[in-house]
Amino acid sequence: xxxxxxxxxxxxxxxxxxxxxxxxxxxxxxxxxxxxxxxxxxxxxxxxxxxxxxxxxxxxxxxxxxxxxxxxxxxxxxxxxxxxxxxxxxxxxxxxxxxxxxxxxxxxxxxxxxxxxxxxxxxxxxxxxxxxxxxxxxxxxxxxxxxxxxxxxxxxxxxxxxxxxxxxxxxxxxxxxxxxxxxxxxxxxxxxxxxxxxxxxxxxxxxxxxxxxxxxxxxxxxxxxxxxxxxxxxxxxxxxxxxxxxxxxxxxxxxxxxxxxxxxxxxxxxxxxxxxxxxxxxxxxxxxxxxxxxxxxxxxxxxxxxxxxxxxxxxxxxxxxxxxxxxxxxxxxxxxxxxxxxxxxxxxxxxxxxxxxxxxxxxxxxxxxxxxxxxxxxxxxxxxxxxxxxxxxxxxxxxxxxxxxxxxxxxxxxxxxxxxxxxxxxxxxxxxxxxxxxxxxxxxxxxxxxxxxxxxxxxxxxxxxxxxxxxxxxxxxxxxxxxxxxxxxxxxxxxxxxxxxxxxxxxxxxxxxxxxxxxxxxxxxxxxxxxxxxxxxxxxxxxxxxxxxxxxxxxxxxxxxxxxxxxxxxxxxx
Numbered sequence: 001x002x003x004x005x006x007x008x009x010x011x012x013x014x015x016x017x018x019x020x021x022x023x024x025x026x027x028x029x030x031x032x033x034x035x036x037x038x039x040x041x042x043x044x045x046x047x048x049x050x051x052x053x054x055x056x057x058x059x060x061x062x063x064x065x066x067x068x069x070x071x072x073x074x075x076x077x078x079x080x081x082x083x084x085x086x087x088x089x090x091x092x093x094x095x096x097x098x099x100x101x102x103x104x105x106x107x108x109x110x111x112x113x114x115x116x117x118x119x120x121x122x123x124x125x126x127x128x129x130x131x132x133x134x135x136x137x138x139x140x141x142x143x144x145x146x147x148x149x150x151x152x153x154x155x156x157x158x159x160x161x162x163x164x165x166x167x168x169x170x171x172x173x174x175x176x177x178x179x180x181x182x183x184x185x186x187x188x189x190x191x192x193x194x195x196x197x198x199x200x201x202x203x204x205x206x207x208x209x210x211x212x213x214x215x216x217x218x219x220x221x222x223x224x225x226x227x228x229x230x231x232x233x234x235x236x237x238x239x240x241x242x243x244x245x246x247x248x249x250x251x252x253x254x255x256x257x258x259x260x261x262x263x264x265x266x267x268x269x270x271x272x273x274x275x276x277x278x279x280x281x282x283x284x285x286x287x288x289x290x291x292x293x294x295x296x297x298x299x300x301x302x303x304x305x306x307x308x309x310x311x312x313x314x315x316x317x318x319x320x321x322x323x324x325x326x327x328x329x330x331x332x333x334x335x336x337x338x339x340x341x342x343x344x345x346x347x348x349x350x351x352x353x354x355x356x357x358x359x360x361x362x363x364x365x366x367x368x369x370x371x372x373x374x375x376x377x378x379x380x381x382x383x384x385x386x387x388x389x390x391x392x393x394x395x396x397x398x399x400x401x402x403x404x405x406x407x408x409x410x411x412x413x414x415x416x417x418x419x420x421x422x423x424x425x426x427x428x429x430x431x432x433x434x435x436x437x438x439x440x441x442x443x444x445x446x447x448x449x450x451x452x453x454x455x456x457x458x459x460x461x462x463x464x465x466x467x468x469x470x471x472x473x474x475x476x477x478x479x480x481x482x483x484x485x486x487x488x489x490x491x492x493x494x495x496x497x498x499x500x501x502x503x504x505x506x507x508x509x510x511x512x513x514x515x516x517x518x519x520x521x522x523x524x525x526x527x528x529x530x531x532x533x534x535x536x537x538x539x540x541x542x543x544x545x546x547x548x549x550x551x552x553x554x555x556x557x558x559x560x561x562x563x564x565x566x567x568x569x570x571x572x573x574x
Contacts, residue, residue: 032142033140033141033142034140034141034142034143034181034182034183035138035139035140036109036119036138036139036140036141036181037121037132037137037138037139038138039181039187039188040179040181040187040188040189040190041129041187041188041189041190042107042129042130042148042150042190042192043128043129043130043189043190043191043192044125044128044129044130044150044175044191044192044194045128045191045192045193045194046173046194047193047194047195047196047317049087049196049200049317049318049319050086050087050088050317050318050319071327071342071343071348071349072304073329073341073343074302074303074304075302076297076298076299076301076302077295077297077328077329078294078295078297078299078302078326078327078328078329079326079327079328079329079341079342079343080304080324080325080326080327081324081325081327082304082306082322082323082324082325083322083323083325084282084306084308084312084320084321084322084323085320085321085323086318086319086320086321087200087202087319087320087321103124103125103152103153104122104123104124104133104152104153105122105123105124105125105130105150105151105152105153106120106121106122106123106150106151106152106157107120107121107122107123107130107132107139107148107149107150108120108148108149108150108234109139109141109146109147109148109149110146110147110148110149110234110235111146111147112145112146112147112178115160115235115236116235117160117235118139118141118146119139119140119141120139121134121136121137121138121139122134123137130150130192141181142181143180143181143182143183144180144181145178145179145180145181146178146179146180146181147176147177147178147237148176148177148178148179148190148192149174149175149176149234149237150174150175150176150192150194151172151173151174151175151232151234152171152172152173152174152194154168154171154172154173154197155168155172155174155232160233160234160235161231161232161233161234162174162231162232162233162234163229163230163231163232163242164197164198164229164230164231164232164277165228165229166198166226166227166228166229166245166247166275166276166277169196169197169198169199169275169276169277170196170198170200170273170275172196172197172198173194173195173196173197174194174195174197174232175192175193175194175195176192176237177190177191177192177193195316195317196316196317197230197232197277197278197316197317198275198276198277198278198316199275199276199277199278199280199314199315199316199317199318199319199320200273200274200275200276200318200319200320201218201273201274201276201285201314201319201320201321201322202269202270202272202273202274202319202320202321202322203216203218203251203253203269203270203287203321203322203324204267204268204269204270204321204322204323204324205253205267205268205269205294205324205326206265206266206267206323206324206325206326207265207266207267207294207295207325207326207327208264208265208266208327208328208498208500208501208504209266209294209295209328209477209498209501210255210256210258210260210263210266210294211253211255211256211266211268211292211293211294212255212256212292212293212294213255213291213292213293214253214255214268214289214291214292214293214294214299215250215251215252215253215289215290215291215292216250216251216253216287216288216289216290216291216292216299217248217249217250217251217287217288217290218248218249218251218274218285218286218287219246219247219248219249219285219286219288220244220245220246220247220248220284220285220286221284221285221286221305222246222284223244223245223246224243224244224245224246225244225246225281225284226244226245226246226247226276226277226280226281226284226285227241227242227243227244227245227276227277227279227280228242228243228244228245228247228277229242229243229245229277230242230277230278230279239278239316241277241278241279242277249274251270251274251287252270252271253268253269253270253271253292254268254269254270254271255268256268260496261496261497261498261550261551262550263500264500265500273319276314277314278313278314278315278316278318279313279314280313280314281311281312281313282306282308282312282313282314282322283305283306283307283308283311283312285305285306285322286303286304286305286306287303287304287305287306287322287324288301288302288303289301289302289303294326295326295328295477295501296477304324306322327504327508328501328504328505329341329342330342330357330358330475330504330505330508331357331358331361332344332345332354332355332356332357332358332509333354333355333356333357333358333366333570333572334352334353334354334355335352335353335354335355335443335445335449335450335451335452335455336352336451336452336453336455337452337453337454337455337458337572337573338352338453339358339361339572340352342508342509345509346446347508347509347510353445353446353449354369354509355368355369355443355445355451355455356368356369356443356570356572357369357475357505357506358474358572359467359470359471359473359474359475360470360474363407363470363571364571364572364573364574365407365467365470365569365570365571365572366569366570366572367463367471367567367568367569367570368441368443368460368567368568368569368570369443369506369509369510369511370443370444370511370512371565371566371567372437372438372440372441372460372566372567372568373433373437373440373565373566375565377524377563377564377565377566378433378434378437378563378564378566379433379434379560379561379562379563379564380432380433380434380435380526380540380557380560380561380562380564381431381432381433381434381540381560381561382430382431382432382433382561383431383560384560385559385560385561386536386537386538386539386559386560387536387537387538388538389420389530389532389537389538390419390420390424390426390432390530390538390560391412391418391419391420391528391529391530392417392418392419392420393406393408393412393418393529393530394529394530394531394532394538395529395530395531395532396531396532396533397531397532397533397534400531401483403464403465403466403529403531403541404465404466404469404480404483405466405469405480406464406465406466406529407464407466407467407470408464408466408528409461409462409463409464409467409527409528409569410459410461410569410571412426412435412461412462412464412528412529413426413427413435413438413439413459413461413462413528414426414427414439414459414461426439426462426528427439427459427461427462434462434526434564434566435461435462435528437462437566437568438460438461438462438463438566438567438568438569439459439460439461439462439568441460441566441568454572454573455572458570458572458573459570460568460569460570461528461568461569461570461571462526462527462528462566462568462569463527463528463567463568463569464527464528464529465527465528465529465541465554466529467527467569468525468527471569472497472502472552475501475502475505476497476498476499476501476502476552477497477498477501478495478496478497478552479495482495482496483495483554493553493554494551494552494553495551495552495553495554496550496551497550497551497552498550499550499551499552500550523565524555524562524563524564524565525564525565525566525567526540526541526564526565526566527540527541529541531556533556538560539556539557539559539560540556540557540560540562541554541555541556541557
């Protein structure tokens with residue numbers, strides 16, 4: 001009897017265990033419906049901006065297009081070129097607990113055929129899982145296929161319509177997924193990918209000189225240009241763009257992090273992106289500078305409107321960079337003797353052919369786009385290299401800096417009275433190859449283009465040290481005050497300038513790089529000036545660009561027969 005009792009107890013225990021196991025494998029139901037909040041684990045992942053985009057942004061006409069516009073004159077001595085592209089600087093995904101961790105989320109369940117609402121529940125997202133917190137958290141669903149929608153508190157709901165304003169576009173998240181609910185197993189899994197409703201736009205400034213204190217506003221071009229809201233029909237998954245509204249967002253730019261003078265370019269980017277509703281037309285945005293400097297020009301008041309060749313609208317969950325390349329508005333001497341900016345040349349959409357860069361309007365002085373003597377070096381003089389003075393304007397060692405104030409290259413090239421012997425015209429003399437190379441210089445012109453107007457018969461000359469200083473200052477913001485008066489500080493010392501900016505003046509109109517700081521080798525250029533000193537009674541001034549530190553220096557060659565390159569200058573007529 002005792003044995004039968006023990007066996008009976010064991011049988012009951014086994015039956016209870018089997019029953020328990022059976023219950024674990026069965027989804028909780030009510031009238032044959034599944035309690036989705038208990039039977040399903042809703043996993044939530046927060047996608048980064050551009051999560052659906054490829055990194056390659058070079059193609060045209062697609063989601064990764066780069067829209068380029070023509071050069072814009074800002075009216076303050078600066079021109080801008082704008083491009084808009086996807087922000088390929090991908091950020092690490094924020095942990096779900098750090099993404100609006102104190103926010104409230106609402107989940108809706110819809111019939112995918114009838115679009116009828118089948119249930120809703122509110123909750124929070126913690127460690128990537130949606131947890132119901134409402135007083136009635138259950139959603140009982142008949143096994144079958146459903147569309148689940150999850151959104152956060154940045155929406156305003158009216159029935160099935162979820163509305164987001166532009167003010168909340170950056171923080172509004174929404175996910176939608178389709179899942180077939182089954183009666184078993186108990187624990188099912190539904191994954192949501194939450195994406196930004198809005199698009200984010202940053203502004204990146206690029207220039208050839210460091211930026212300081214740049215601020216601005218990004219605004220709509222008028223009061224109806226930018227969508228102020230968008231409405232999502234949760235039952236069908238469709239968006240409707242709301243009416244337009246005016247917008248203005250203050251922008252502050254990081255200062256240039258690049259080392260002054262040493263970088264080939266400088267950048268400044270907005271600290272944060274500006275949020276917009278999807279379908280915003282980029283051509284309706286305007287950037288206005290409210291402060292800051294570049295190229296020693298105050299940017300306040302300058303503005304530009306982005307105007308791509310084709311309509312370009314922002315995508316939801318898209319991150320963009322509006323690149324604004326700020327370029328100094330160099331003035332050019334044209335083949336017909338006129339002056340104009342790059343947009344007037346054949347390189348900027350105009351019709352004129354540039355032949356020189358203007359370095360001083362007050363002095364009517366311009367520097368040729370290419371080296372003379374077919375780009376080959378030559379000597380200053382073939383005569384006595386050390387002990388004979390040739391220029392009346394030669395300075396002594398104690399007055400070396402005075403050479404940088406003399407703008408008499410034309411006289412020393414073409415006037416016999418500038419020579420010690422009152423006879424020699426160096427511009428025509430084979431005894432002075434550097435002068436003659438400058439005097440013989442003729443610009444290389446495209447087929448069918450000729451020198452006309454006041455350029456016909458106009459003479460070029462070997463620039464003086466002072467004219468070189470003018471060019472350094474105009475093209476690369478070199479400062480005469482940096483140059484010391486002492487010959488030993490003057491001779492061989494390095495002086496800062498923005499050599500890449502100077503090079504742009506030439507390369508943007510088809511000429512070769514001017515500064516050897518980029519060429520990677522030292523390149524010496526002759527001047528017409530001459531210095532006397534006690535050890536070597538006379539020597540010609542030669543200047544050079546150095547590749548090491550993006551600086552220039554003055555170099556006094558002890559011998560007039562040292563090789564150097566020739567760059568001709570010209571005094572043009574008004």
